[in-house]
Amino acid sequence: MNKNRPFEYKKRNMNIWNEVAPRYHNRWASANVGPFQSTKRLVESVDVQKGDKVLDVACGTGVVTKVLTKKVGKSGFVVGADTSVTAIEIAKKWNDRLSNLLFVNVDAENFAFKEKFDVITCQYALFFFPNAIKALCNMRKSLTNSGKVGISVHGHKDRVPYFGNILDAVTEFIPDYIPPGSPSLDRYGTKKALKDEVKKAGFSKISVEDYVFTYSPGTFDDYWRNYIKYVAKPIKEKIGSLDKSQKKRLKEKIRDNTKPHTKRSGIIKFPWEVLILTAKY
Ligand SMILES: C[S@@+](CC[C@H](N)C(=O)[O-])C[C@H]1O[C@@H](n2cnc3c(N)ncnc32)[C@H](O)[C@@H]1O
Numbered sequence: 001m002n003k004n005r006p007f008e009y010k011k012r013n014m015n016i017w018n019e020v021a022p023r024y025h026n027r028w029a030s031a032n033v034g035p036f037q038s039t040k041r042l043v044e045s046v047d048v049q050k051g052d053k054v055l056d057v058a059c060g061t062g063v064v065t066k067v068l069t070k071k072v073g074k075s076g077f078v079v080g081a082d083t084s085v086t087a088i089e090i091a092k093k094w095n096d097r098l099s100n101l102l103f104v105n106v107d108a109e110n111f112a113f114k115e116k117f118d119v120i121t122c123q124y125a126l127f128f129f130p131n132a133i134k135a136l137c138n139m140r141k142s143l144t145n146s147g148k149v150g151i152s153v154h155g156h157k158d159r160v161p162y163f164g165n166i167l168d169a170v171t172e173f174i175p176d177y178i179p180p181g182s183p184s185l186d187r188y189g190t191k192k193a194l195k196d197e198v199k200k201a202g203f204s205k206i207s208v209e210d211y212v213f214t215y216s217p218g219t220f221d222d223y224w225r226n227y228i229k230y231v232a233k234p235i236k237e238k239i240g241s242l243d244k245s246q247k248k249r250l251k252e253k254i255r256d257n258t259k260p261h262t263k264r265s266g267i268i269k270f271p272w273e274v275l276i277l278t279a280k281y
Pocket of ligand 1: 013014017029057058059060061062063064081082083084087106107108109122123124125128129
């Protein structure tokens with residue numbers, strides 16, 4: 001693989017997150033719908049105590065951070081870390097201004113804090129790191145000897161049809177829909193794959209819980225319209241470059257894929273698998 005690829009991928013990913021962060025925050029993260037029911041579960045799974053020092057890696061617009069600050073109280077502190085400047089700006093506005101809450105722009109693969117943390121969380125981001133092992137080793141190094149980590153990821157695309165129904169069809173029409181050199185976003189979408197990666201970083205007492213949430217995007221037309229509306233610009237442009245008949249065929253193919261999840265009323269109800277891993281230093 002070209003050795004600049006991870007760098008190019010990261011740059012592209014940072015641009016994407018700077019662009020989509022406001023839409024992501026409004027539609028998903030702050031709305032607490034579908035997979036975001038995991039925010040509460042993730043925080044519960046690491047059993048945050050008053051006075052704990054917590055790091056939220058790839059904190060995005062700060063939804064997990066917000067729950068964490070309530071748990072640690074005034075005597076603890078929380079650091080939210082993310083590479084997207086726009087996401088961090090939203091996180092600062094959306095969270096209360098507290099002297100024990102800090103947001104920083106850092107790369108999960110390249111951070112070092114003087115402070116050791118009691119708990120580290122990372123929701124829906126591990127699969128974005130091209131060198132996830134490096135990020136996991138960083139997390140471990142930043143924990144106290146009795147520290148805990150909590151990581152949530154989406155399940156494999158076959159168990160997250162919201163993504164899979166579109167991806168399976170779109171990659172037939174646009175083979176480079178996912179740019180070459182991008183890490184596969186569902187490579188940790190099974191309990192085993194996730195556990196094995198975390199084990200390689202030296203963590204112990206690893207356990208993975210599997211949750212299936214429900215998400216209804218409305219009718220098929222709502223699903224497709226909102227997908228196009230909320231997706232990142234480069235992806236929107238690729239779909240926009242198809243001619244009229246290709247677009248029509250693509251849409252029909254996706255419609256077919258959604259049929260097993262479409263109720264008689266025409267409303268789609270997708271299952272959405274989420275894996276939550278906890279481990280100790
Ligand atoms: C799906 S969002 C999740 C955000 C947040 N944890 C949440 O649950 O809403 C993924 C986040 O990962 C961040 N991210 C991607 N690569 C990163 C990296 N190498 N280091 C730090 N953050 C990264 C993105 O900027 C984005 O905010």
